[in-house]
Amino acid sequence: MLPLEWIDNHPLVSTSIALILLALAAYAANLVIKLVLLRVLHRLLKFTPYGKDPELSRQNVIERLSQAAPPLIIALGIAIVPNLHDVAVVAIRNVANATIILMLARAISAVLNVVDVIYHRRPKARLRPMKSYIQVLKIAVYVIATVMMIATLMDQSPVILLSGLGAMAAVLILVFQDTLLSLVAGIQISSTDMVRVGDWIEVPNQDANGDVLAIELHTVKVQNFDKTITTIPIRRLVTDPFKNYRGMQESGGRRIKRAINIDQSSIRFLNQDELDRLASIGLLENYLKKKREEIAQWNASLGERATVPANTRRSTNIGVFRAYAEAYLRNHPHIHPSMVIMVRQMEPTSTGLPMEFYAFTNTVVWVNYEAIQSDIFDHLYAILAEFDLRVFQEPAGHDMQQMGKLLAQPSRATQAE
Incomplete structure (x- = not known):
């Protein structure tokens, strides 16, 4: 009996071999992307501003996006595995698709990091910090990705899950209460220009007195003058009094x-000799000259009453x-x-x-x-x-x-x- 005929007569063996080959194909694709494609892309990117900037390339946007390739191969190839039960095919495909969604969400998060880095290099970036908004967008991306992953794993439409969120609105508000309040506080601080990165602020209730390092979604980081770092809930800058020395610095x-x-x-009182001695001081010369004339005119107007020292004016x-x-x-x-x-x-x-x-x-x-x-x-x-x-x-x-x-x-x- 030929090996292929023997394999066909044993469904479990053929299925196992096909799954192993599919896993090897996904692994090989991962190696090819990392060892060949990514290296070629990095060399090409070195000729662009993105590739020359280590802070931007450190965000690993391309690497995170490439991680979606292995689960994509599994999702496409699982259907051709012979003798595999339909339930198993659907389950494996759904898990692979959910993994692809997660990898795409991580890549989008890295893109938002790049946007944040580029924005903060603008001269006026510290006047309107957007790190808190970037963090809100990241949360939104991961929330949407989570909903889509759950819908994919359940093999249901995301619309069905989203329609059920209305009943969970109160629970979600309770869970994300701090985040929502912090977001509103961040918008108030940004719109009213209360605090900027680099400002010297003093918050007595929080034992903070130093320079603002970062304004994030939930917190404001202040580096005190003793080089310690105080983390203040961003809501406290709206509800509690604090002092900002920016006006002094700009003046x-x-x-x-x-x-x-x-x-x-x-x-x-000073006598005449002491006044003569002090008049030799350059800063007092004009003052004492005018003062002496003023006092002399005043005392001269007193007439006989000037004989009483208590009636006269003296320096x-x-x-x-x-x-x-x-x-x-x-x-x-x-x-x-x-x-x-x-x-x-x-x-x-x-x-x-x-x-x-x-x-x-x-x-x-x-x-x-x-x-x-x-x-x-x-x-x-x-x-x-x-x-x-x-x-x-x-x-x-x-x-x-x-x-x-x-x-x-x-x-x-x-x-x-």
Whole structure:
């Protein structure tokens, strides 16, 4: 008996051989695509912008699409396998078709990744981030693919399954509640331009203070200044208050708002010699000249009452210092000249008289800002002695030691005895 006749007389053997040959054909197609076709395509793509860009080629669109070839061969070839029951043919074909749908969905997802990468390279991409929309499209692709796969495995029309989704709408809304709320929040943030990638934001309720790394469907990633990353639910940026420093960064100036507490017991009037000495300071020359003329005219109008010092106007050391500090800020090379510059007294407290300095630097770079601010206050603290003013400070351990030494010294009367 010939081998072919023997095989024909044994249906199980012929079916097994046909299935093995079909599996080998699918495997061979997979090898040919990976070893030959994909290599040729990659070499051709190297001459295109897509192939030269490693970030785009890393998405593996072609590789994912090629994975649909083996199940496609199985789906087409299963019908020619002899002696295979119709139920088995339908089951294998349906599984192969469902696998093809899954591979196509993965390929579409990779294409969406490519779109996202290309979009974020645009200069204005951070003004309107679309990563959350890409994620929504991916979810939609996989949901549709899941419905089609289930319909294929059940050998039913997808329309029948979709018609039954109406009754499951409430369940689906409950399951995808967070996703829907996050999508709405993302649309609100994007449409109102509340947050962009790269913005410096501060969210006290979430312990976040740093730069926005990514705005995704469900979360916003913030890299804090200590290099830790805080993940904030995107809905919190709509419901909770937060601070965005973008306006400061775009203005080109960062605010200095700090006070020096002056010891109130050091505040007094200045005599003529002290005014002459302070007038030699360049920043005070014009101010004191005008101030002296103004005070002289005022006092001259008093007549005989000018003989009482309490009736006259006189310059104070804190007033002259305030004028000096404002002139110093206005002439500082790193202070923004077109923004508010002000030196003012605050309400006195038990820790002294706060003298607040309000101005803006001409840079928003954090390191440079802190250096400028420190240099300014280094100078202001050191120059206080020229005006015979003292900074208020709580008694420290050294002060208590000096006080103890003074109390321990015998009085002069005791020494005389």
